[in-house]
Amino acid sequence: MTTRTMDTVQDTRTIQLSDGADWLTVCDRALLTPGRGVAALLPDGRQVALFVDRAGRTYAIDNRDPFTGAYVLSRGLVGSAAGRPFVASPLLKQRFDLETGACLDDDEVTVPVFAVRAH
Amino acid sequence: MPVPTPPTAPTAGVPTIVVVGHGMVGQRFLEALADRGLTAAAGTARVVVLCEEPRPAYDRVRLTSYFSGRTPEELALAEPDFMARHGIELRVGDPAESVDRQARTVTARSGETFSYDTLVLATGSYPFVPPVPGKDAEGCFVYRTVEDLLAIEEYAKGATTGAVVGGGLLGLEAAGALKGLGLATHVVEFAPRLMPVQVDEGGGAALLRTIEDMGLSVHTGVGTQEITADDDGRVTGMSLSDGSSLATDLVVFSAGVRPRDQLARDCGLAVGPRGGIVVDEQCRTSDGDVFAIGECALASDGRVYGLVAPGYEMAQVAAGVIAGQAGAFTGADLSTKLKLLGVDVASFGDAHGAAEGCLDVVYADSRSGVYKKLVIGRDGTLLGGVLVGDADQYGTLRPMTGRVLPVAPEQLVLPAGAGAPVALGPSSLPDEAVICSCHNVSKGAICEHTTLPEVKKCTKAGTGCGSCLKVIGQLLPQPEDQGLCGCFAYTRTELYEIVRTLGVTTYAGLLDSHGRDTARGGDGCEVCKPTVGSIIASLAPTVGASGYVLDGEQAALQDTNDHFLANLQRNGSYSIVPRIPGGEITPEKLIVIGEVARDFGLYTKITGGQRIDLFGARVDQLPLIWTRLVDAGFESGHAYGKSLRTVKSCVGSTWCRYGVQDSVKMAIDLELRYRGLRSPHKLKSAVSGCARECAEARGKDFGIIATAQGWNLYVGGNGGATPRHADLLAQDLSDAELVRLVDRFLMFYIRTADRLERTSTWLDRIEGGLEHVRDVVVHDSLGLCDELERLMADHVAGYRDEWAETVNDPERLRRFVTFVNAPDAPDPSVKFVPERDQVKPDLDILAGPVLAVRTLEGTPS
Numbered sequence: 019m020t021t022r023t024m025d026t027v028q029d030t031r032t033i034q035l036s037d038g039a040d041w042l043t044v045c046d047r048a049l050l051t052p053g054r055g056v057a058a059l060l061p062d063g064r065q066v067a068l069f070v071d072r073a074g075r076t077y078a079i080d081n082r083d084p085f086t087g088a089y090v091l092s093r094g095l096v097g098s099a100a101g102r103p104f105v106a107s108p109l110l111k112q113r114f115d116l117e118t119g120a121c122l123d124d125d126e127v128t129v130p131v132f133a134v135r136a137h
Numbered sequence: 138m139p140v141p142t143p144p145t146a147p148t149a150g151v152p153t154i155v156v157v158g159h160g161m162v163g164q165r166f167l168e169a170l171a172d173r174g175l176t177a178a179a180g181t182a183r184v185v186v187l188c189e190e191p192r193p194a195y196d197r198v199r200l201t202s203y204f205s206g207r208t209p210e211e212l213a214l215a216e217p218d219f220m221a222r223h224g225i226e227l228r229v230g231d232p233a234e235s236v237d238r239q240a241r242t243v244t245a246r247s248g249e250t251f252s253y254d255t256l257v258l259a260t261g262s263y264p265f266v267p268p269v270p271g272k273d274a275e276g277c278f279v280y281r282t283v284e285d286l287l288a289i290e291e292y293a294k295g296a297t298t299g300a301v302v303g304g305g306l307l308g309l310e311a312a313g314a315l316k317g318l319g320l321a322t323h324v325v326e327f328a329p330r331l332m333p334v335q336v337d338e339g340g341g342a343a344l345l346r347t348i349e350d351m352g353l354s355v356h357t358g359v360g361t362q363e364i365t366a367d368d369d370g371r372v373t374g375m376s377l378s379d380g381s382s383l384a385t386d387l388v389v390f391s392a393g394v395r396p397r398d399q400l401a402r403d404c405g406l407a408v409g410p411r412g413g414i415v416v417d418e419q420c421r422t423s424d425g426d427v428f429a430i431g432e433c434a435l436a437s438d439g440r441v442y443g444l445v446a447p448g449y450e451m452a453q454v455a456a457g458v459i460a461g462q463a464g465a466f467t468g469a470d471l472s473t474k475l476k477l478l479g480v481d482v483a484s485f486g487d488a489h490g491a492a493e494g495c496l497d498v499v500y501a502d503s504r505s506g507v508y509k510k511l512v513i514g515r516d517g518t519l520l521g522g523v524l525v526g527d528a529d530q531y532g533t534l535r536p537m538t539g540r541v542l543p544v545a546p547e548q549l550v551l552p553a554g555a556g557a558p559v560a561l562g563p564s565s566l567p568d569e570a571v572i573c574s575c576h577n578v579s580k581g582a583i584c585e586h587t588t589l590p591e592v593k594k595c596t597k598a599g600t601g602c603g604s605c606l607k608v609i610g611q612l613l614p615q616p617e618d619q620g621l622c623g624c625f626a627y628t629r630t631e632l633y634e635i636v637r638t639l640g641v642t643t644y645a646g647l648l649d650s651h652g653r654d655t656a657r658g659g660d661g662c663e664v665c666k667p668t669v670g671s672i673i674a675s676l677a678p679t680v681g682a683s684g685y686v687l688d689g690e691q692a693a694l695q696d697t698n699d700h701f702l703a704n705l706q707r708n709g710s711y712s713i714v715p716r717i718p719g720g721e722i723t724p725e726k727l728i729v730i731g732e733v734a735r736d737f738g739l740y741t742k743i744t745g746g747q748r749i750d751l752f753g754a755r756v757d758q759l760p761l762i763w764t765r766l767v768d769a770g771f772e773s774g775h776a777y778g779k780s781l782r783t784v785k786s787c788v789g790s791t792w793c794r795y796g797v798q799d800s801v802k803m804a805i806d807l808e809l810r811y812r813g814l815r816s817p818h819k820l821k822s823a824v825s826g827c828a829r830e831c832a833e834a835r836g837k838d839f840g841i842i843a844t845a846q847g848w849n850l851y852v853g854g855n856g857g858a859t860p861r862h863a864d865l866l867a868q869d870l871s872d873a874e875l876v877r878l879v880d881r882f883l884m885f886y887i888r889t890a891d892r893l894e895r896t897s898t899w900l901d902r903i904e905g906g907l908e909h910v911r912d913v914v915v916h917d918s919l920g921l922c923d924e925l926e927r928l929m930a931d932h933v934a935g936y937r938d939e940w941a942e943t944v945n946d947p948e949r950l951r952r953f954v955t956f957v958n959a960p961d962a963p964d965p966s967v968k969f970v971p972e973r974d975q976v977k978p979d980l981d982i983l984a985g986p987v988l989a990v991r992t993l994e995g996t997p998s
Contacts, residue, residue, distance in 0.1 A: 053660060056957040072659070082966075088708055089966040094663070095696065097624075098659040099662060101655075101659070108698075113663070
């Protein structure tokens with residue numbers, strides 16, 4: 019009935035996160051939908067929000083929305099403004115730069131960013 | 138002249154201005170000095186401010202908003218760096234104790250003495266407490282400062298009943314605060330009506346009814362004779378002049394204010410016989426080096442002004458005079474508009490009709506608590522007026538005061554929808570009409586600017602009480618770029634037409650072909666993604682896109698609610714609302730909902746739309762819960778979507794002895810027809826079985842009321858923050874005629890409304906309003922009706938239940954995990970604590986940046 023759009027060549031890479039020292043394999047690259055995020059759990063209990071944009075670039079920031087305390091940033095919508103990628107919190111819609119973690123709507127707020135790669 | 142300056146002053150050689158009092162007017166005076174370059178930072182004056190309260194000036198007018206969640210810091214008037222930037226020496230919590238006018242010094246409570254060249258008294262006023270026995274008992278308060286509020290809030294914790302002495306403006310504010318603190322609240326007013334200064338008898342009566350409807354007990358025409366207390370000296374009640382008594386735990390005196398002129402009296406300045414420091418038109422006291430401004434001053438017209446706007450004007454005049462400019466304060470307009478306990482109250486000009494030979498034009502609707510009176514002079518000039526319950530016209534009427542109205546006055550007081558109401562637009566105002574009365578800014582001055590921030594910055598208009606903001610918005614040029622967002626230069630309506638006529642089926646396709654140049658190829662934004670997603674979903678069967686909201690690219694366009702087909706709550710959990718068409722449900726289905734809620738530990742609450750909301754589900758629980766609900770025959774209720782929510786109904790002619798049609802059946806038919814219809818905003822509906830209107834259909838986007846002949850269709854109703862009664866679109870329709878008309882109406886709305894624009898605002902916005910919509914959907918003036926009906930037929934034929942499709946597709950279920958790398962680990966941040974035999978979110982767990990949780994190694998995988 020409906021056809022899912024699939025890349026003709028299956029992407030077999032994995033997504034890896036770094037918590038400072040080692041690279042941690044999180045999931046298959048193919049599990050990420052462009053423009054949408056997923057959450058990952060680090061060994062120390064921290065939560066990371068992972069995103070991939072239309073161009074296939076990956077980003078990782080802390081999953082906690084600092085304005086509400088809820089761990090939901092992975093469920094926000096990804097967009098770009100002036101060429102910079104951001105995610106808008108699904109709760110109160112503040113936007114965070116995916117590369118720096120800086121909140122675009124409040125100069126004083128930043129969320130941690132993590133190193134991420136497709137490998 | 139010799140300038141005595143303390144050796145430590147950084148500004149030796151310049152005159153010293155000492156300001157006594159840092160309230161709203163004091164702060165305004167400092168801003169006026171800074172505007173004129175009279176500051177230490179500019180090297181022209183040393184400015185010292187002695188402030189009695191422990192905090193800098195705050196917005197006393199909005200004091201009550203502290204109880205609705207504002208912090209004292211949010212009420213602060215000056216920007217945090219204002220004093221430092223201008224080199225102003227603000228001494229908080231150090232009031233002036235005495236003035237020696239011969240030596241020209243002021244001594245503060247701290248013992249420090251300041252020499253002045255110019256002294257400005259802005260000491261404000263103090264609450265008047267009538268000299269009744271027992272007025273000092275524990276539990277008696279006044280309502281003036283943040284500290285008063287904090288004390289009332291603390292004492293109210295041990296109280297159940299509160300009484301306010303005084304039914305004026307501040308008294309009602311205080312009563313609202315007590316009610317907000319959960320106290321049974323009484324208002325005792327000596328005059329025969331509430332707000333005797335501002336409103337007339339009719340207005341007072343409308344106000345009284347509305348306020349009593351809110352659950353406050355009002356006692357007018359009685360005085361307070363004594364406050365009674367128990368053996369510990371704590372308030373127990375009050376006895377009134379009519380011989381009755383009132384049991385209360387707490388008393389707030391709000392019986393007016395008196396000018397604080399003691400400091401002036403002590404140093405021999407002239408004061409009025411009933412108080413107030415005598416000043417001339419330049420705000421100078423009887424000593425040429427001493428000024429008095431605001432509520433402590435007795436102005437040259439013989440009045441003490443207890444409103445902030447005249448105080449601001451005095452501050453401007455005094456600062457100008459000190460800077461060597463001309464200026465005079467000769468009196469002020471006492472116009473006010475405020476929202477008391479949620480009721481709009483406004484009065485302006487000659488509100489009581491004191492002018493000789495003047496005539497009243499009155500509209501009163503005691504059922505809805507609306508009272509409007511315009512006072513018209515013999516020659517047709519608008520002299521003043523009173524507006525209670527609906528003061529929307531204040532912004533345009535007040536500036537028209539003193540002029541002949543361009544339309545018949547009775548047309549201005551009629552409510553919208555009755556007869557031919559006339560909206561008096563701000564374009565009809567002359568340039569010199571004062572728009573912002575707080576800051577005395579004319580229309581001409583506002584029209585010199587092009588944006589609201591610029592207007593606020595350059596003229597201060599709109600920064601006082603804010604009642605003129607709407608009019609200012611209408612005066613400013615509308616922005617030329619009507620585009621939806623930074624990605625699209627088209628409006629939602631235009632994008633809808635592009636998608637429909639070109640058959641666009643993907644967001645990326647639309648962005649790359651019709652986005653702004655800078656946005657093409659990018660990722661869009663949080664505004665246009667859901668909007669375009671909704672347009673494509675609305676037209677899905679017609680343009681050939683997949684109607685399932687989680688398919689392919691559509692999945693990335695939806696807000697999280699649509700993405701997980703549930704409503705995100707504050708702690709990251711979701712709530713679930715199964716569809717219950719028309720609010721009719723079998724006992725078996727009720728039992729299933731109860732069992733599911735019990736088995737998953739969900740909090741349950743009946744919604745306003747005759748459904749049941751189940752709160753507290755984790756993402757990973759959603760498919761498990763829905764599998765059970767789908768098995769029992771439930772469908773998605775789309776509570777998460779910008780789409781049809783519910784069609785409420787009363788029980789109708791099958792059971793009710795008054796019912797004239799089967800409202801339940803019609804509600805079910807309509808709900809099943811329009812379920813899943815994606816629209817610019819949510820859609821609500823209701824069907825009432827007779828004119829008693831128990832289903833509240835006129836508060837809905839489309840509401841249907843039964844008549845003996847068929848159905849009346851009303852459109853554009855709304856509840857919420859801006860309630861609006863729906864307008865009659867057509868009457869005495871058969872079942873088939875009704876459905877056809879609703880089809881057309883909804884599709885025309887979806888086609889032409891803006892993003893997040895409810896039918897009520899849409900109807901008010903579009904050119905021609907209701908008449909135009911009626912022409913299009915009833916008389917088919919644009920020849921669109923066939924197409925509108927066809928679009929709806931496509932929708933009805935294409936509808937599928939999103940949750941049934943989801944739980945039956947393993948691929949789609951994969952997204953319902955909290956962690957991509959630990960699919961079986963529940964979200965450790967979603968926890969609950971008990972509350973009234975159910976659960977509520979544990980918010981403490983969210984407070985810190987680090988979550989104490991099981992680590993990955995400790996979770997089952």
